[in-house]
Amino acid sequence: MGLELQPLSEKLRVFAIQLETVAEAARERLETDDQYQQSEWYGLLSNKLLPQLTGEPFLVVSIVGGTNTGKTTIFNHLAGEAIGEANPHAGFTRYPVCLVPTHFAKSASLNAIFPGFLVAALPENRMVQQERLTVSTAQSNPQRFGDADNLLFTTIGNHLPANLLLLDTPDIDSVVTENLHRASMICQASDVLIGVLTDQKYNDAAVKMFFREAARQKKSVIVVFSKLDWPDPEKTWEQWLKTFIAETEVNPLAVFAVPRDSSKEKRQLRELKLEFIPLAGELSKQAMGHGREIEVGRSESNQLVRLLSDLHFSELKLRATRGALESVVLGSSQWLAGFRNKAESLRDLASILENSLNGQRLNWPAAPRPIVIETLWKIWSQERAPLIQRIHWGYGKVGEVLLAPAKWLTSSSAKPASPVEQYRRDEWQVMSLATARLFEEMDRATALVSERAELKEFQHLLKAVLSSAGREKVLKELQESHQQCDLHQEIQELVEKDFHAFLAAQPGLKLTLQVLDQVAAFGRVGVTFASIMLVPGLVDVATQGVMHLTVDAAATAGVAGGADVAARFVSGQSIEQLQRWLLQVDQKFVERRIRWYEAALAKTELGQLNERLGQASQLAHAKPWIDFSQTIASLDELLHRL
Template sequence: MRAAVEQSALPIGTAGADEARRDRVELLNQLDDYVLPRLRSLDAPLLCVVGGSTGAGKSTLVSSIVGEVVSRAGVLRPTTRASVLIHHPQDARWFADNRILPGLARLTGGVGADEDPGQLRLVASDHIPAGLALLDAPDIDSVVEANRDLARQLLSAADLWLFVTTAVRYADAVPWSLLQQATERGTSVAVVLNRVPVDAMEEVRADLAQMLMDQGLGQSPIFAVLESRLDEHGLLPYTEVSRMRSWLTSLAADAHARSTVIRRTLTGAIDSLSGRASTLADATQEQADAADGLGSTVAVAYQHAHDEVAEGMSDGSLLRGEVLARWQEFVGTGEWFRQLDAGVGKLRDKVSAILRGRGQGVPTAELGEALHTGVAALIASHGEAAALAVARQWRTRPGGAELLAADPGLAGVSTDFDSRVQRLVREWQGEVLELVRSEAGGRRTTARFLAFGVNGIAVMLMLITFSATAGLTGAEVGIAGGSAVVAQRLLEAIFGDQAVRSLSAKARRRLLDHVDDLYAHERRRYDDALRGLSVDPDSADRLRAAVNAVKDAR
C-alpha cells in the first residue's frame, strides 16, 4: 500500500485535488512514520507526542514532567523550532536512526538558535523511564505553515497523543478538528487542561469532559493543571504534574498496559488506511479521467480537421475561383465547353485532334500553383481551427488552463506549421507527377500524351482528385463549370477509365496520409504536455488492490 500511495500523483487541479494532495501526504507520512515502523518493532518504546495550541504551555509541561529543562519555552511565537524527543539513555537506539520520522534530521545536545522544523533534537535523560519517549511538537495552529504541517505529521506518528489546552482555549476549532481525526484513526488520547484558575476548575473540567464524550473520547484521561507560578528553573510545581508523571511512569513500567495502548492505536491506524487509500484511489481516478478528457478533446479536434479536409477535397470547392480561371486558360474555354454542350460522349473521339500541337503552350504552372494555394489553404485553415478548438476547450477543463499557461504555444499551431503545409503540398504534387510517369509507360509518345505532357496530365489528375467521387457523371457537370468532367475525360482518353479511377484514388489517399502525418505532428505537442503531467491510469487500480490485500492479510 505504501508503494501504491507513493506512486499516485495528483497534478491536475480537479475539484478536491488540493485536499486529496494533503491527504496523500498525511497518509504517506503515517505509513512511514508510524504504521510500518511500529509493525516492525512492536516492542519499541511508547512514543507520547505532546501537542496543542499556541501558548498552551507544552514545552514547559514537558520539561516539568521530565524534571529538567529539555525544551525551550518563551513568550514569543512560535517558540518550538525543532521538535524535541526525550528518551531514556538505554532507548537511544530506537530513535537515533530513521526507524521513525525518517524525513527529520537528527540533532543532539543543547538547544541551538538555528533549529528548524526539518530537524529532530534528541535528548537523553535519566529522569524519564525506559520504554517511554516524550516528543514536544510544534503548535498545531502555529503562524508558521511548516510548523503546522509538522505538528500534524508528528501527531500521526504517536502511539499516544497528550493533547494540551488551556481554560481559555479548550473549545477552539483547530484542536478539535485534530481530535476528531484522532478519533477516526483510533489514536489513543490523553488531555491536559493547563493553566486553569482555581475558581473555574470544576466548571471548565466538566465542560471539557462532556465535549470529549460527544467526540467519542469519553475514556480519555483528563489531567488538570492549576494556573501556577513557575520555579526558578521555569518548571511547574511538582504537585501539579505528579499525577500525570505517575500515570506515564506506570504506563512505561507495565508492559501489558503499554502494549495495549500501542496495539489500540496501531489497530486504529490500520483500520483507517482502507478508507483513506480508497478515497485517494477515487481522487487518482478523477485525475486519469481528467487527463483522458483532455486527450479526447485533442483527438476529436484533429479528427474533425481530417474529416473537413477530406470533405473539402471532394465537394468541388477547390475547383472554383482561381483554379477554375487557370483551368479555362489551360484548355481553351470556348472550344471545350462547346464540346460539353454538344455532349460529353463526343469528347473522347475528338480529343486528339483538338489537343494536337497545343502541348508546348499549355500554362500548366499557373494551374498547378493555383491548386497548390487552394490545397494549402484548406489544410492550414482546418489545422488552425483544430488548435483553436483544443485551446478553447482546455481552458474549461481541469488541468487544461494550467497546461496552456505553461506552454502558450499550445493555444495555436506550431511555429513551423505553415512551412510544413507548403512542403507537404509540394511533396504531394511531386508524388502525383511520379504516379503519372509510372502509369504512362509506353504511352509517352502518343499524340494524346504529347498534347499535354507529364506536367499537364499530373495537374489534371490533381484536379479530378478534388471532385466529388473521382468519377463524375453527366449530372455533375455543373460543378465548377464542368472542369473536373473535362479533366476526367481527357485522362480517360489517355489511360482508360479504370486507370484514371485508380490514379485518382492513390493521389487522394496519399494527400490524406500526408495530412494525417501533419496533424499527428501537431497533436504530439498536446500529447507530450499530457505525458508531462505524469498521470498514471493504473494508479487507482493499484491502490484498490492494495486495500484488498491489506484486508485479506488481516
C-alpha cells in the same frame, strides 16, 4: 505485530513507487502540480506508514497543545528529568524534541522514522534554548543544521519505557506557519497524542481544527487540563470536555487534571512533582496491558507516567496504522479519480478536434491524372520490345512536329499552371480550410474548458494557440512546409511502386496491354493505351469505334492470340481493371497526403497541443494507472483484514 504488518509494508513500498510514476505522467501530460505532496494522506504515507512498519513496533507519543499551556513542563515530568526549557513566553518551543529509550538508538534510525526532519543531537547541556538557537546555533553552523527549517532534536530518556518515543512539539495554534507545519508532521507520525488544554484553549479554533484532523486519522488522545483551579466542586472541566469532544469528535483514551497551586508551583516544577489527577475515561483492555486501571480522583504525581508504561503498544499502534491506511486509501483513490475525470474531459476535447480533422478527408483532391499517366507511360515504355519502342518513339517525334505550331501559338498567351502546381494550389486550399475548421472547433472547445474546473491548467495553452499571432504562425509554418514538398516525385514513386505490383498480380492484363500496344504500333490504331487511361469516358467511344479495326489490325500484325486479346479489350475487362487501379492510386495518394498534413500539423503548436490532448486523454487507460488502481484496491483489502 511486525510480522502481521509485513505484507502491508511491502505493498506500501510498491504503492509509493507506482505513485511517483503516475504523478510524473500527470505532471507531463495533465499539466498538474505536486499539491498531493501537501495532502494529509500523503503526509501519513511518508511520515507514518512507510517509516514505521518495519522492525519491532514502537509507540510514538507526542505532547501537543496551544501556546502557553505548559506542554514542555508536562514533557519534563513524563521524561523524569528537565529536558526542555519551560518558558512563560508564548511560542517558545519552535522545534520538536524527541526522547528515545536507552537502547532504542542502537536498533532504529530517527532519520528514517522522521524523514521530514533533520535529526540533531540535543546540545551537551541537555537544555534546548529554542529562541536563541534559531538565530545563533543553527545559523552559525549551517553544515550541521542545514537551513534549520525542520530540525528535530533528540536525546536519551533514561526513565522511558522500552519502545516508546516521547516528543515535545511546537504550538498548534502558532501564527508562525513553519511551527504549524512541524506540528502537523509530528501529529501524522504519532500513535498517541497527549493534548494539553486550558480554560482558554479547549475551545480555540486552531486547537479544535488540529484535533479534528487527529480524530480523522484515528489517533488515540489523552486529554490533560493544565493549570486547573483545584478543587473544582462545580466540575467546570466536564463542560470543557463536552465542548471539546463535540467540536473535534475526539474520544479521549483518558482525561487528567494538573491543578494550579501558586504556593507549590515553583517547587513542583523544580522537583518535577506536579500532580496528575485522573478525571474520566475508563481505559479499555485493548488500551491497557495487564488489566490495570487508573483510579479516578486520586492525586498522584506518576499517574500519567504509569499510564504510558501500561499502554498496550500493539493495539494502539494498530489503531493508528488503520487510521493512516484508511486515509491513504481514500485520499489516493480520490486523487486518482480526479485525474480520471480530467482525462475524460480531455478525451471529449480531443474528440472534437479529431472529428473536425476527419471531416475534411472526403474533400481532398485526387492525384493529378496527367502526372500519373506520364509516369505510367515511362514505366510502360520500359516494358516494350525494342522494335515497338522505336515505332512509338517515331510516333512521338511526328507528333512533336505536328504540334509545334500549336505550341508556338499557346506560348504567346499566358502560360497555364502545371498539373503539379495546380494540385498544390488545390491541396493548400483544402489544408487551410481544414486548419481553419480546427481553429473553429477549438474556439468552441475553449468554452468547454472554461466550464470545467479540472481543465483550468490547459486554458493558457489554448489561448496562446488561438490568438491571432498563434493562428498566423501555424498557417505560415504549414505553408512553408507545403511549398517544399516534391509532389511530382511523390506521385512518381507511388505510381511506379504500385503499378509494378499491380501488373505482377495480373499477368493476363499485362499480356493484354502488350498485345494492344503492338496492335497500336503496327495497325496505327488511333486509340492508345495512354489516352484510354487519361480520359475514362473514352472507353465507351473506343470500344464502339475501334472494335473491327482492332481485331483486323491484330490479325494483320500477326500477333499470337491477338484476336482473343482484342476481344477482351473490346469487352472492357482490362480497361475496367486499370480504372479500378487508378481509383486505388488516387485513394492511396490522398491517404498519403493526409498523413503528410497530419505530420506537418503535429510539428506546429496547434498539432502539438492536439497530440498532447490525445495522449493525456488516454492516461486513465495506461498500464501504470491500471496497476496503481489495483494496488489501491489491494491496500483496501488489507485494511479490512487488519
